[in-house]
Amino acid sequence: xxxxxEEFLRRSFDVARRAVTHGNHPFGAILVDQSGNVLIxxxxxxxxxxxxxxxxxxxxxxxxxxxxxxxxLKTSTLYSSxxxxxxxxxxxxxxxxxxxxxxLSEHRLRQFTGNHPENPTLDLPCREVFxxxxxxxEVIGPLLEDEAAALHTGIWDx
Numbered sequence: 001x002x003x004x005x006e007e008f009l010r011r012s013f014d015v016a017r018r019a020v021t022h023g024n025h026p027f028g029a030i031l032v033d034q035s036g037n038v039l040i041x042x043x044x045x046x047x048x049x050x051x052x053x054x055x056x057x058x059x060x061x062x063x064x065x066x067x068x069x070x071x072x073l074k075t076s077t078l079y080s081s082x083x084x085x086x087x088x089x090x091x092x093x094x095x096x097x098x099x100x101x102x103x104l105s106e107h108r109l110r111q112f113t114g115n116h117p118e119n120p121t122l123d124l125p126c127r128e129v130f131x132x133x134x135x136x137x138e139v140i141g142p143l144l145e146d147e148a149a150a151l152h153t154g155i156w157d158x
Contacts, residue, residue: 008032008079009144013103016079016081016151019043019056021136025119026151027081029056031064034075040064057088065095066095074098081148082109083141085122089129093137100126101151103143103148112152119156 008030015028042060045051057080064073074094077086080149082104084092092100109119130137142148 004036004141005077005079006144008038008077009081009101009103010147011038012079013144013147013151015043015056018157019045019095020047020061020155022153023047023121026155027056029060029078029080031060032077033072039068039072039076040072050118052118053087054084056089057084058091061088061091061097062093064097070096075103076103082106084126085099086129087125089126093130093133093135096135097137100140101143102126102139103144104152105145108142108145108149109152113156116156 007021012028016026019028020026024044029042030038031040032038040063042056044056045054045059051107076097077099078092078097080102083102083106093147106121107123110123113119113121123158127139130139
């Protein structure tokens with residue numbers, strides 16, 4: 001992991017904290033180009049519609065593939081506060097984003113969420129989703145996992 005990866009991963013944690021202040025779950029994602037420019041930030045947007053598909057990474061992937069070129073996407077990195085679920089990994093794959101760095105693993109997230117009705121966590125590693133595709137996606141994580149886990153302390157007990 002580079003210092004740059006740490007810096008941007010922590011920025012995704014800031015976006016996750018911001019999501020909580022907006023009444024949402026603590027998930028955040030940012031897209032950074034190869035020059036280190038932040039292109040997009042997205043936070044979880046479950047509320048107010050109770051949209052179970054409004055995960056930060058999925059929202060980011062949708063915006064990315066509709067506003068950025070394939071060339072930019074394949075050399076960009078998505079930094080996510082938590083490992084993308086199968087839906088989000090699929091969205092990232094279909095958007096053509098070439099690299100992922102994430103904090104909290106899906107397995108460890110499940111320890112926090114249990115069977116919470118707002119997040120019945122899929123314990124399916126994103127690497128398996130990407131490996132089933134025809135395009136390579138570089139995956140780094142979990143990183144700074146204890147910091148990422150702290151974002152979820154007490155959230156899923158409500």
